[in-house]
Amino acid sequence: MSLDGQRIVILGGTSGIGYAVAAATAAQGAKVTVVSSRRANVDKALAELPAGTTGIVADLNDADRIRAMFGELGAIDHLVYTAGEPLLLSPVADLDLDSARKFFELRYFSVLAAVQAAAPHLRADGSITLTTGTAGPRPVPGSSVTSSVCGAVEALTRALAVELAPIRVNAVMPGVVRSPLWNFPEDLREQFYADTAAATPLRRIAEVDDIAQAFVFFLTQPHATATILPLDGGAVLA
Template sequence: MSLDGQHVVILGGTSGIGYAVAAATAAQGAKVTVVSSRRDRVDRAVAGLPAGTSGVVADLNDIARIRSVFDELGTLDHLVYTAGEPLLLSPVADLDLEAARTFFELRYFSVLAAVQAAAPRLRAEGSITLTTGTAGPRPLPGSAVTSSVCGAVEALTRALAVELAPIRVNAVMPGVVRSPLWNFPDDLRDRFYSDTAAATPLRRIAEVDDIARAFVFFLAQPHATGSVLPLDGGAVLA
């Protein structure tokens, strides 16, 4: 299936994996709209992407604004959700429950709101691709909230694939990716990347362009729905 001329809306499409997906789909001829909460990020992303890309500013924690975005955009072919603040990592004993609630709002309830608003506007041959993570099936100490969100999105993907058919609903499940999500100090982040790479069969950390290829696959693959694709460099085997 060609993406040429198809309208792809990417929530969180101004940085990291989302920006890489925007670039990859635009390179295949798609009409791309990126959505983010900050005007400067939207403007910078649109300036760096191919001509014809558009951008919308929206607080994805504001359900009314999410609905208005899709009212403005009209018919679309594909919805991609990659938005998210840096990962919330904390031992349960020290966990800020309000911060945990906010994290869940953006990474689960905003996803649900976006799907609810976009689904009636998606063409029957269209798709929704969500983002989860390997913290779901492979949690680490301190990842209770992050792992819970990943598990919830994975379950949501399968439920939506059944409910929204023939619209296809899939999810990409990255492991550790070199991206702004890891907001450690530089020396700790570099050590984390190198330790993670050493523990995986491929001996490397994923780049955002690696993960973008999986999103493009799901957008263009007409017989995939309810699928969750892990991309962890073989970490699950280690």
């Protein structure tokens, strides 16, 4: 399946994995629209992405704004959701419940709102690709909220694949990726990457371009739906 001329909306498409997906699909001739809540991020992405890419500033927590946005966009072929704030990691004993609710708001309820708004505008042979993470099936201490969100998105993917068929609904499940989500000090971040790489069979950390290839696969694979694709360099075996 060719992406040439296909209309793709990427929520969270101005940085990290989402930006890599935007670059990869635009390079294949897709008509890409990136969406972010920050004007500066949209402007920067549009200055770097291929000509013809468009950008929209929208608060993904504002369901009415997202509904209006898809109404303005009209018919589309694919929805990609990669938006997310830095990961919430905290021992249960120290967990701030308000922060936990906020994390769920963007990582789950905004996903649900985006799908609800986009579905009426998706062509029948189109697709939705969501983002989860290996914290769902492979939690670590302090990941109770992050793991819960990942599990919720996995379940949502399967439920939507049944309800929205023949629209295809899948999810990419990255492990540790070199991206802006890991926002702790640089020396600690690099040590974290090195330790993680050493514990995986491939002995490397994923780059955003690696993960973008999985999104392109789902966009172009006409027989994949309800599929959760792990990409963790074999960390599950460690």
